[in-house]
Amino acid sequence: MIKNNRVGQHTAKLLLASALALTALSGAASAAGELHLYNWSNYFAPDLLERYEKETGTKVTVDNFASEEDLLAKLQAGGGGYDVIFHGTTTLGVMVEKDMLAKIEVSKMENFKNLLPAFTSIAGDENRDYSAPYMWGTTGFTYDPEQVPGGKLEESWKELFEPRDELKGKIAMLNEMSDVWNAAAYYKGIDKCTEDPAEAQVILDVLMAQKPDVKLYSNDGTIDRMIAGEVPVHMQWNGAAHRVKAKKPEVVYVYPKEGTTFWTDVIAVPKDAPNMEEAKAFVNWMMSPEVAAIASNYTGYSNAVAGSGEFLKEDLKADPAVNTPAEYNDRLRAYKACSPASKDLREKVWTKLKS
Known part of the structure; x- marks a missing residue:
């Protein structure tokens, strides 16, 4: 007892x-x-x-x-x-x-x-x-086949930088300096870390020529914008493209042949x-x-x-937009640490574009 x-x-x-320990x-x-x-x-x-x-x-x-x-x-x-x-x-x-x-x-x-x-x-x-x-992921572009001429676009940045007449004023671009600069550099075959002012001018010329054809530059709302059909073509990150596909399975994510940022x-x-x-x-x-x-x-x-x-x-x-098909691997361009001189050129180009 x-x-x-x-x-x-x-x-x-x-x-x-135990009770005290749990309380503590x-x-x-x-x-x-x-x-x-x-x-x-x-x-x-x-x-x-x-x-x-x-x-x-x-x-x-x-x-x-x-x-x-x-x-x-x-x-x-x-x-x-x-x-x-x-x-x-x-x-x-x-x-x-x-x-x-x-x-x-x-x-x-x-x-x-x-x-x-x-x-x-x-x-x-x-x-x-x-x-x-x-x-x-990657930065390419997404398009809606139902809203583009012939239902198909070329796997090239040309579709954004020199859009067909039916797409002029309807292109949406990201509002991200590095992505936009890189895409233009790839398109013109220029090293994205160039320190040459003449090459930077070529990139600026491409972007300024495109500007009237751009409906907006924006990082926000890219998913909803494509789902709602507000634009037929959108420069986009691949994850955003995947989420668009969840609502519109017919959309196509493109890895441009000139180069796609990884x-x-x-x-x-x-x-x-x-x-x-x-x-x-x-x-x-x-x-x-x-x-x-x-x-x-x-x-x-x-x-x-x-x-x-x-x-x-x-x-x-x-989804191939997320898991890159092997045939596109040679299109992927990895990050490069650019010099201060190169970054300065990029910032000057961006400032002129957005002014």
């Missing part, structure tokens, strides 16, 4: 300790802090935000930027107070050079082992000290991030297979995480 009573007391103490954990979760993300619009699965908040107790908020130029300008001006930012390799290189990013040592994070070998290094951040890969977006942390530890934990979390797959299923882009394939939707795996 006495022995049983002691056992009962011991059990009660254990239960009390609950309190820790609710006080886990905040996380402020800065990303393109429509480029992160809402389900992932909810999942991360439930798993960690961290309150997550998201702001959107319209272009990477806007992102860079805002951060350089000291604005935002963001913890995690999503952007491309060109901006990554600039930020590393300007000492704007925190050295979070992604290569030492637990989930780094999940990355595909091709993504364990990147130009501008060769050791993966500052960034983790997010989505990757890009990788990254996740990084500003040097002055107010919630540094939460930011590091989030970056590590994003490199887990199921999480990466959920991101791909929403955005329509491929990810860089091994093992994510089993969680991907079948239509994503089957």
